[in-house]
Amino acid sequence: MEFLDKYVLPQSAHHMILLKYLMALALLIFIPYISLLIGSLTFSLIFKNKSAKNNNAAHYKFSKFLIDLTTFNKVSALGLGLAPLLSISFGVAQLLHLSDVPAAGYILLSSIFYIAAIIFIYTFKYSFHLRDILGAVTENENIKEEIKEESSFYLSSANKLLRKSGFFGLALLLVSVYLFVGALNLTTRPELWDSGNYFINLIFSLQTVVGFLQIILFAFGFTAAFIIYRSYSSEAIKSDEKYFDFIKNFGLKTGLIISIILPLFIILSILVKSSQALSYNLFAYTLLALFVVMFISVLFYLMIRDAQLRYASSLVYLFVLAVFFVVMQEYSSLDTATKKQFAFLAANYDEYKSALEEEYGLKKVVINGADIYNGKCIACHQFDKKLVGPPYNETLPKYEGKREELVKFILNPVKINPDYPAMPNQGLKPAEAEAVVDYLLSTYKK
Ligand code: HEC
Structure with a gap:
């Protein structure tokens, strides 16, 4: 039946x-x-x-x-x-x-x-x-x-x-x-x-x-x-x-x-x-x-x-x-x-219902910068400690007021500091990169 x-x-x-x-x-x-x-x-x-x-x-x-x-x-x-x-x-x-x-x-x-x-x-x-x-x-x-x-x-x-x-x-x-x-x-x-x-x-x-x-x-x-x-x-x-x-x-x-x-x-x-x-x-x-x-x-x-x-x-x-x-x-x-x-x-x-809304593009997907950091970046980065990559507290101050540059770097990382290996591309979408940048820039100072 x-x-x-x-x-x-x-x-x-x-x-x-x-x-x-x-x-x-x-x-x-x-x-x-x-x-x-x-x-x-x-x-x-x-x-x-x-x-x-x-x-x-x-x-x-x-x-x-x-x-x-x-x-x-x-x-x-x-x-x-x-x-x-x-x-x-x-x-x-x-x-x-x-x-x-x-x-x-x-x-x-x-x-x-x-x-x-x-x-x-x-x-x-x-x-x-x-x-x-x-x-x-x-x-x-x-x-x-x-x-x-x-x-x-x-x-x-x-x-x-x-x-x-x-x-x-x-x-x-x-x-x-x-x-x-x-x-x-x-x-x-x-x-x-x-x-x-x-x-x-x-x-x-x-x-x-x-x-x-x-x-x-x-x-x-x-x-x-x-x-x-x-x-x-x-x-x-x-x-x-x-x-x-x-x-x-x-x-x-x-x-x-x-x-x-x-x-x-x-x-x-x-x-x-x-x-x-x-x-x-x-x-x-x-x-x-x-x-x-x-x-x-x-x-x-x-x-x-x-x-x-x-x-x-x-x-x-x-x-x-x-x-x-x-x-x-x-x-x-x-x-x-x-x-x-x-x-x-x-x-x-x-x-x-929410699956349907997503399917027909009726739902605004809210991208959460903290989630992206926790999912994709945390393995290599912490704010105050050196892991595979440099601590954010050291690298982020130079991006103060240059949000777009940081977004560009994350979308397409280039070699910067000889003390570190190159950062692999994380394959983020532009909106995701923007969200994680906003999260990082507003968090690192605290
Ligand atoms: C596999 C390890 C790895 C992952 C995952 C990773 N990074 Fe990196 N990251 C690095 C390394 C290594 C460097 C240093 C690169 C260099 O200086 O050339 C770096 C450098 C950086 C810098 C400093 C750039 C600069 O101008 O000095 C920022 C900001 C950054 N990463 C953000 C992120 C964000 C955001 C994510 C997550 C979306 C992420 N990274 C994921 C390894 C990683």
Whole structure:
């Protein structure tokens, strides 16, 4: 995954802060979308299986309603799923630049699983509809026999597709999310950065398991709230009283149970966090998330008690708020855990910047006469002692007021004193010679 590093440019600290905000924003889009996708697909599969066993029409209808709930168009799968995933991957690549931790690569891998999952999920959706259409054709008296035969052939392949594609879609989606959670955790655990066994640490990590389960629970809860909201606002569903009752029941009960279990996982996710990721902000966001989720469970309870759906839309907003706090939780642990790396990258940027400035001649190179003396002259000259060359205190007074002559001598030494050998040319540039002369003339008197 080193190729990712090639797309990374050193960034200033300001840019990196902006980058972290953008990652939080991407998470705010990705988590709700992926939650609805997981929740609706899982419930859809459960009720499709049930309807196959008990031939319950409501179950069948619900299953189809569920899969249509999140797969409204393909652009959403790219815009709300893939795009945030890729931007998070590039953000992580930037943040972990120069550290060999392949977290960004794992997120990229997760997005490949995601794309495969989306293909299966849409196949599931289309074969669902196809099967109903073909089923209607085969049962229609007025349709020609050959077309019926053709339909029944495609009906059985649609059935086969339906059986497998939904399951594969869900399995791939879960792998994608697991990898994603693991990679993000790797980013917030600096103690693992030198371990080398990144993949093992990512897969077999309590933190990944807890984070993953937290997302799954959240997915079920959020989907339940969304189901309630959709059935509450749809006249078509309300008009079929039995079906409406069934959906309502399922949504409310699932929502209540999940919103009671979820706080446990929110607390657990803090307990398994690396100590290097803890901060006051993290605890504050955790408390806020807990508070919102408890409020959600109260609303679910009130709606069950009063047998109405008055709080349906508030529920959806509250879930979005809960996502916000959970994402901010993740953001602050990322922020805390990468502090050192952040400082390192910022310093690296300064170096990079001054190298660039030098390359384009934007930087004035300050020549230090003392440095040149210490580097090039000190081996043969001291101010008050004779070494290979004469002491400066003896030779410099004659140059008093004749700076240019001394510069000329140093740039091009000539034989002067028979007691000494000739001074070898030191290969200085004119500006360097001037600097060292200024240094010598101002120093020798002291
Ligand atoms: C390898 C030894 C060597 C190094 C290095 C060297 N010098 Fe000299 N320098 C000499 C010798 C030998 C003389 C005497 C030359 C003579 O009198 O002909 C001399 C003479 C001088 C004098 C006196 C000139 C005069 O008019 O009498 C100055 C001033 C001087 N060096 C400056 C420098 C400076 C500045 C540097 C560093 C950039 C430097 N030297 C590096 C060996 C050295």
